[in-house]
Amino acid sequence: MLAQPAGYIFAVATHGKGRMPPYSAQLNPDERWAVVAYVRALQKSPPVTAEERADSARAAEIQAIDSSSAAIRGLGGSATRAALGAKQP
Numbered sequence: 328m329l330a331q332p333a334g335y336i337f338a339v340a341t342h343g344k345g346r347m348p349p350y351s352a353q354l355n356p357d358e359r360w361a362v363v364a365y366v367r368a369l370q371k372s373p374p375v376t377a378e379e380r381a382d383s384a385r386a387a388e389i390q391a392i393d394s395s396s397a398a399i400r401g402l403g404g405s406a407t408r409a410a411l412g413a414k415q416p
C-alpha cells in the first residue's frame with residue numbers, strides 16, 4: 328500500500344474496492360483528497376518501536392486487570408460481569 332500513488336487511494340475512496348464500499352456519496356472530491364493527504368501523512372509517520380510495543384502491551388494488561396477487578400467489586404457494566412461469570416444483580 329505504501330507503493331500506491333495518491334490517485335489510487337483516491338480512486339478506492341471514490342469507487343470502493345472488493346468488500347470496501349464507495350465513499351463518493353459521503354465525501355466530496357476535496358474531502359476525499361484530504362483523506363488521501365491524511366493517509367500519506369500517516370504513512371510517513373515513524374513505525375512503532377519495539378520499546379513502545381512492549382509498553383503498550385503492558386498498559387493493555389494493566390487496563391484489563393483494572394477493569395476485571397472493578398467488575399468483581401461490582402463497578403463494571405453488566406456485560407463485563409456476565410463475561411466474567413458473575414451473578415447478575
Ligand code: HEM
Nearest residue numbers: 335336337339340344345346347348350354359362363366
Ligand atoms: C475514505 C476513507 C477510506 C480510504 C481512503 C480507504 C482506502 C482503502 C484502500 C486503498 C484499500 C486497499 C484496496 C486494495 O486492496 O488495493 C482499502 C481496502 C478496504 N477497505 Fe477502505 N478506505 C477507506 C474507508 C473504509 C471504511 C470506512 C471501511 C469500512 C466500512 C473500509 C473497508 C475496507 C475493506 C473491507 C477493504 C478490503 C477490501 C477487499 O479487499 O475486499 N474502508 N481501503
